[in-house]
Amino acid sequence: MEPLNKDDESIEMSNQKKLGGVKTLPFILANEICDRFAATGFHANLITYLTVQLNIPLVKASNTLTNFTGLSSFTPIIGALVADSFAGRYWTIVVALLIYELGMIIITISAFLPQFHPPQCPTQVNCKEASQSQLSVLYVSLFLTAIGLGGTRPSVVAFAADQLDISKPKKQATSWNFFNWYYLLLSLASLSALTLVVYIQDRVSWGWGLGIPTIAMVVAFVAFLVGSPLYQKAKxxxxPFVRVAQVIVAAIKKRGVEVPVDDKLLYENKDLDAGISKDGQLVHTNQLRWFDxxxxITQDDTVHLLTNSPKLWQIATVHRVEELKSMIRLLPFVSTGILFVMAYSHQGSFTIMQARTMDRHITKTSSFEIxxxxxxxxxxxxxxxxxxxxxxxxxxxxxxxTKNPAGITCLQRMGVGFAVNICATLVGSFVEIKRKHVARDHKLIDQPTQIIPISVYWLVPQYTLHGVAQAFYQVGKLEFLYDQSPESMKSTxxxxxxxxxGLGQYAGTLMVTLVHKYSADKNGRNWLPDRNINKGRLEYYYMLVTGIQVVNLVYYYICAWFYTYKPLEEVAKSGEDGDLELVVDNNMVVDVINGHEGKEAKDT
Known part of the structure; x- marks a missing residue:
């Protein structure tokens, strides 16, 4: 095959430049909107499907739902590994959408066919639970949807952002604008599902209530495929996990070698890192110096470096070391999100059960119930x-x-979200006290199926505060992780x-399980009863979660105070002034070795 001449290369580069851009967003966002519509319609009312259609006890159903949500949040690490390692984000998304669709088809068929669920139990007393075989069908469908979500969740946002190339400094304004509007459009899709799909599930049938989201997933898949010729598909x-392992192993092997004071003596190779540093090289930082x-460059590395064939399990470039450091610096902020999620994990279970006992008419004279x-x-x-x-x-x-084009920093935005979320759970505890007070006044404590004469709108404040908290925290965190992660680890x-x-959902499960077990009194009553929520102490649970969140906010503030932002040396185009490319020549290699080889390590 003949090499390309300059004209051919120019044509190829021109074609590459035509890919991506704003024109791809309608297809990607159409996919995401339909996907979110389907996922919300599937998940939002799942607690009702488990407790009413399958007759699963409340705590068991809540834990099943939380565990499924948690699993769906862990599988993205597998999807990220596949996308960043060999498949690429595009093909990861395509395969994941197919797997997700298969899971939804299974649960939709089971909802239509009566042999897949037990007899209905309107009294919620002495109900026959779903058999093991019926539960197996449920678990298989939930597992497949969790696998599908594992492929789409880490890839779609990064794939869409790749089309806009928002990782460069000049694109910062586009960055925060993109993440805001991305989350806004998905919220509109969720809103549509919460009104249309949930109504069909409650008023028409669960078969159609799950069938509509299944059809929406087909539309999502087709929409994404239609835009394929326009996408910029990063190779x-x-x-990245192998590179991280190589850095750790190399650092362990050299644990007895002193880290030089001058960081310019550390190994750099921009040609080696060209594929993982297209937006610029990561600059050396003084944090986590043990990994330096x-x-x-030791004596053993000399021969390989002189022949330009470094052994990457023995030596790593500064850029690769800083990749690892950048990800480690993000972990404390990931951990703070666990308790944030735990605080609102009850929204899909206990709050819905509260609403079922309240007057849900839109107005006093209306016959329509929410x-x-x-x-x-x-x-x-x-x-x-x-x-x-x-x-x-x-x-x-x-x-x-602030003179900041984004208004406030991502860290400040996340902090506001934490504070508002604390208010949400605190308000929730007072609302529950009010609800039970009315139930007690009307002697309805022992009648879980009767409607308590208190408007369901009493739940609106806590829902509203949770929504405001997510607008600040979740969007801020999404942008923060994308912006501060190395370019080759965006999916990760x-x-x-x-x-x-996922960890937050599991923390919620653990919290519910422990509270259910250890809050029982001598009569067997506990804060979170299985069947009659009126006899519980849900307000105590909310207060407990509020206290935990206060501690978490203090922890977050400490993490934010000590955080160092990712330093990046932006790549200049070849031939431009200010090109800062550094070259490690053979003489420098030898000088570096003579400068520090054989010295004992010092604490850094």
Whole structure:
């Protein structure tokens, strides 16, 4: 095959430049909107499906739902590994959508066929639970959807951001604008599902209630495929996990070697890192200096470096060391998100059960009742309104004082979200006290199926506060992880976002299980009863979660105070002034070795 001449190369580069850009967003966002519509319609009312259709006890159903959500948040690390290592984000998304669709088809068929669920139990007393075989069908479908989500969640956001190339400094304004509007559009899709799909599930049938989201997933898949010729598909440059392992192993091997005071003596090779540093080289930082040992040039490295064939399990470049450091610096913020998620994990279970016992008429004279799961509409509405006002009013106002085009930093935005979330659970505890007070006055404590004469709108404040908290925290965290992660680990960073959600869901399960077990009194009553929520102490649970969140906010503040932002040396185009490319020549290699070889390590 003949090599390309300059004209051919110019044509090829021109074709590459035509790929990506804003024109790809309608297809990607159409996929995401349909995907979110389907996922919300599937998950939002799942607690009702488990407790009413399958007759699973409340605590067991809540834990099943939380465990499924948690699993769905852990599988993204597998999807990120596949996307960043060899498959690329595009093909990871395509395969994941197919797997997700298969899971939804299975549960939809089971909802249509009566042999897949037990007899209905309207009294909720002495109900026959779903058999093991019936539960197996449920678990298989949930597992497949969790695997599918594992592929789409870490890849779609990063894939869309790749089309806009928002990782460069000149694109910062586009960055925060993109993440705000991305989350806003998905919230609108969720709002549609919470109103339309949940109503069909409660009023028409579960078969159609799950069938519509299944059809929406087909539309999502087709929409994504249609835009394929326009996408900029970044080629994966090998597993980031392997590079991380290489840095750690190299540092361990050189644990007895002193780290030089001058960081310029550490190994750099821009040709080697070209594929993983297209936006610029990561600059050396003085944090976590123990890992700098991986970049020390020793006598054993000399021969290989002179022949330009370094052994990457023995020596790593500064850029690769800083990749690891950048990811480690993100971990404390990932951990703070665990308790944030735990605080609102009850939204899909206990709050819905509260709503089922309350007067859900839109007005006193209206015959229409709001489906319990549709109360999450207020959460989504608050999220949408907050994002719209944040973009239009808050950012311009704050920018006047902070001189930051995004208004406030991501860390500040996340901190506001933490504070608002604390208020949400605290308000929830007072609302529960009010609800039970009315039930007691009307002698309805022992009648779990009777409607308590208190408006369901009492739940609106806590839903609203949760929505505002997510608008600040979740969007801020999404942007923060994307911006501060190395360019070759964007999918991995998005996976960390979902892992925090998964751990938060599991923390919620653990909290519910422990409270259910250890809060029981001598009569067997506990804070979170299985069947009759009126006899519980849900307000105590909310207060406990509030206290834990206060501690978490203090921990977050400490993490933010000591955080060092990712330093990046932006790549200049060849031939431009200011090109800072460094070359490690043979003489420098020898000089570095003579300068520090054989010295004992010092504490750094």
């Amino acid at each position: 994966p440059e090998g597993s 040992r991986a970049a020390i 489906p319990p799961a549709s109360m999450a509409v207020f959460d989504v509405l608050a999220l949408i309104i907050t994002l719209a006002l944040y973009d239009r009013l808050f950012v311009p106002f704050a920018s006047r004082f 960073a998005m996976a960390l976002y979902w892992i925090a959600i």
